[in-house]
Amino acid sequence: MPVQGRVVISELYCKGCELCVGACPQEVLRLSTERITSKGYHPAELAGEGCTGCGICAVVCPEAAITVYRQVIRRSTAAVGA
Amino acid sequence: MVVEQIVPEEIVYQRPRSLVECATHYCPGCTHGVAHRIIAEVIDEMGLREHTIGVASVGCSVFAYNYFDFDWVQAPHGRAPAMATGVKRVLPDRMVITYQGDGDMASIGMTEVVHAAARGENITVFFINNANYGMTGGQMAPTTLPGQKTTSSPHGRDVELAGYPIRASELLATLEGAAYVVRRSLHDPKNIRLAKKAVRTALEVQRQGLGFSMVEMLSICPTNWGMSPNQALQWLAEKMIPYYPVGDYRVSPSVAQLKV
Numbered sequence: 591m592p593v594q595g596r597v598v599i600s601e602l603y604c605k606g607c608e609l610c611v612g613a614c615p616q617e618v619l620r621l622s623t624e625r626i627t628s629k630g631y632h633p634a635e636l637a638g639e640g641c642t643g644c645g646i647c648a649v650v651c652p653e654a655a656i657t658v659y660r661q662v663i664r665r666s667t668a669a670v671g672a
Numbered sequence: 673m674v675v676e677q678i679v680p681e682e683i684v685y686q687r688p689r690s691l692v693e694c695a696t697h698y699c700p701g702c703t704h705g706v707a708h709r710i711i712a713e714v715i716d717e718m719g720l721r722e723h724t725i726g727v728a729s730v731g732c733s734v735f736a737y738n739y740f741d742f743d744w745v746q747a748p749h750g751r752a753p754a755m756a757t758g759v760k761r762v763l764p765d766r767m768v769i770t771y772q773g774d775g776d777m778a779s780i781g782m783t784e785v786v787h788a789a790a791r792g793e794n795i796t797v798f799f800i801n802n803a804n805y806g807m808t809g810g811q812m813a814p815t816t817l818p819g820q821k822t823t824s825s826p827h828g829r830d831v832e833l834a835g836y837p838i839r840a841s842e843l844l845a846t847l848e849g850a851a852y853v854v855r856r857s858l859h860d861p862k863n864i865r866l867a868k869k870a871v872r873t874a875l876e877v878q879r880q881g882l883g884f885s886m887v888e889m890l891s892i893c894p895t896n897w898g899m900s901p902n903q904a905l906q907w908l909a910e911k912m913i914p915y916y917p918v919g920d921y922r923v924s925p926s927v928a929q930l931k932v
Contacts, residue, residue, distance in 0.1 A: 605695075609701055655687075662680045
């Protein structure tokens with residue numbers, strides 16, 4: 591089972607440029623159609639399962655808006671995969 | 673969701689400490705932000721935040737002093753390497769960096785950077801090349817590609833009339849005083865990582881007093897190029913890199929021995 595991760599995208603910084611959407615190898619990022627930031631952009635968000643916490647979105651993000659978390663693989667697969 | 677919370681997580685990436693917690697004025701997708709980020713990350717990793725003085729240029733990057741959390745001074749247009757020379761000579765124990773766009777460094781400031789490199793000043797120049805004057809509305813710059821349409825060359829750059837683009841890295845690489853001159857691109861994750869490594873090497877060159885270092889970073893300007901950010905990345909890869917090849921143009925023997 592692949593490692594699971596998640597990303598938190600700050601609405602203070604995100605300008606909806608879509609660079610992370612284009613770079614995500616798992617294609618789990620999209621621009622939110624419902625939310626709008628104080629600057630007037632639709633921010634990126636995590637859509638659905640499959641984020642591995644690879645951090646490529648954070649590498650391409652021009653605003654340093656993305657915080658990436660990843661599971662630590664120390665536990666047994668049963669506990670992690672629950 | 674409950675399961676996710678009890679699973680231990682590590683932070684793989686978070687905003688570097690050397691960036692101020694404020695939104696930038698850059699257009700969406702502008703890779704100035706990527707350049708800011710990798711410089712801030714390297715300064716954090718090297719523990720230099722309290723020992724660095726930046727010299728901001730004129731252009732879109734003029735507000736760099738608002739975005740980095742260390743000391744900055746603002747130079748007149750193009751004069752950042754001259755001002756950095758002064759700062760470094762007065763405070764030789766500080767790391768002195770300049771952050772300049774192509775309009776600033778390759779046009780009005782070409783004299784200053786050439787002479788700073790020729791003197792072998794122990795400063796680091798970060799040169800952002802996006803092939804036009806971004807802040808003033810996308811006019812033709814010395815780095816504009818032949819045939820490239822800008823607001824002041826609406827039929828494409830005519831090399832008979834406006835001459836050929838300047839390859840700044842190749843030019844500075846001919847100077848003895850330059851220790852480390854490289855070109856990197858910011859158009860995909862791999863190249864961004866290579867650019868970060870070059871930034872690290874350039875600052876290490878300065879820390880060890882080996883001479884002038886410059887990292888040129890090819891950048892996108894989606895607003896003035898009239899493209900979406902992802903299209904602009906494609907355009908950079910297809911059009912700019914053939915004219916501005918990514919590579920190491922000068923690595924002096926002492927720099928080649930550095931382990932970064």
